[in-house]
Amino acid sequence: MSTAAFQGSPTPGTSTLQGDARGAHVDIRNLTKVYGSFRAVDDLSFTVEPGRVTGFLGPNGSGKTTTLRMLLDLIRITEGTALIDGQRYRDIKQPLHTVGAALEATNFHPGRSGRDHLRVLAATHGIPDSRVDELLELVGIPAAARKKAGGYSMGMRQRLGLATALLGDPRLLVLDEPANGLDPQGIRWLRGFLRHLSADLGKTVLISSHMLSEVQQTVDDVVIIANGRKIAAGPLKELEGRASTRVTTRDAEALAAVFAQRGLEARVSDPRQVEVASEDLVLIGDTALAAGQPIHGLASAGTDLEEMFVRLTEQHGNRNTEGI
Template identity: 45%
Template sequence: MIELDGLTKRYGGKTAVAGLTFTVRPGIVTGFLGPNGAGKSTTMRMMLGLDRPTAGRVRIDGRRYDQLQEPLHEVGALLEAKAVHPGRTARNHLRCLAYSNGIPERRVGEVLELVGLGAVADKRPKGFSLGMGQRLGIASALLGDPRILMFDEPVNGLDPEGIHWVRTMMRHLAAEGRTVFVSSHLMSEMALTADHLIVIGQGRLLADTSMNAFIRENSRSYVLLRSPEPERLRDALAAAGHRAVAGADGGLEVDGAEAAALGEVAAAAGVTLHELSPRQASLEEAFMQLTHESVEYHGRAQPPDGAPPGAPRGPGWGPGAGGPGTRGGEG
């Protein structure tokens, strides 16, 4: 279990993390979300003792990270996949980590096979692709068979098979009762992986809730109905106390009702339905809704109205609100 209590980090006059308090519990995958510059990486570095908090504290199973006698046996982390010695082979990189933490050498071969790098174990990582580097970083995190695992962008550079493997692995680790904490910008993947969400913006806690509750509380859910007799359907629904509004694509949308109940209303009125489907926003839509005010830089999908092709764009258009080429710092 990981416990944060009032965790704060300031750099001069800038507050990167502001009083974060939350608990990462075992047995589930906890997703860590936030826009660029939200303070995610800084928070994870403080969890691992790589940055010293300005205020507050982090406890890993009741202790600070620097109080752990053999940390790789208790916490495995992937923060920077390319943080390896360029002159060592993948096998020797893991051997050094194992030796420093009292881990049997046989475990090196096990994790190399587990992450799919057995065939390149004696090659130097400087020639690895981004995805292979990620696999080696994951192998390092798993080396000590720890009860707590932390991953920052673990599927970065992986192909679809690799992404599926990471997702399955994390859910399997959580099912074993381990604490799994993962940060990612891939909302579609997080929606398939995480059970619980911690969301921060501008260094502050915005949400600490289950995946289902997060989507429900930060988006609109409704039932979509389509019929060749839309007016009869609208009248039947109104008579039953349901307010139907026209959707953008020609259907009728009803909030606050179960699909089954609406189907029964249509059947009782003898109205034919071509579609009856519950609709709910995606994790990405809910995340955008919650964090909109916490985003440092907002881009536009199109140039300002009336701007000819190739014309200079003013502030507020392009990759960052500060002008073309501007981008936020990574969380």
């Protein structure tokens, strides 16, 4: 399998992706899905903005995939709305040019080659085979394109799914666990590519993932749900809270007192560590030096997405009770 497309710059050529003046706006309002007595999604509301990558997060069984399937009209909505630029998915003309989605890495005929899978879909929208070949090269599987997709590895299936989602150069990309099965090089490429789609081309990107460390490096906004309900949403930087610096020293109490004298909020977290509400390393270093206090280490102490996720989903009423 070729990995050439996953090497070097993540920016694809303009012959492959042209972009659009604006991405599609996603508006989820009071969305509810009920199966008998079980509410899989419960009065859920959030928006996904163009030109940004939004991470849709939650424990297993929290309702993420159900929400995405309702957005794409794959299952019936019980109550509420899920709109893309003010329309239901089923009402969009030529949907491949508006929405590209990859919810499962097995959504293809196992006896059909990867290239033929894309060619069949392309034909439904008058997309030329040249576009198919460009995408196979872009996602890194040109050498495997004529092999039966049923024999693909997990990583190759993920790449084929991404190519499928990109086929119509859509304004909205919806991806469920897009990094599953990718090697570190592929994950790094995917991160840069998604950032390129949103920041440079103005597209809207909505991804659901359990790889929180990767999400933290990729997304602009997050929506966190548990038991079908929204428990947090907003720009990642705002949810992470105020940035701070962890300072390692010989006497944390003494150094904290020095910072307080300079008007810097400081908290002793360990006999040898102080957390300072500032990212100004020059100010922190100069303040300690002037007071004759040694610094043995400096590290960012911003909130980790994984820590925030666990804290929110483990709070009373938010623990997942129906997941597997």
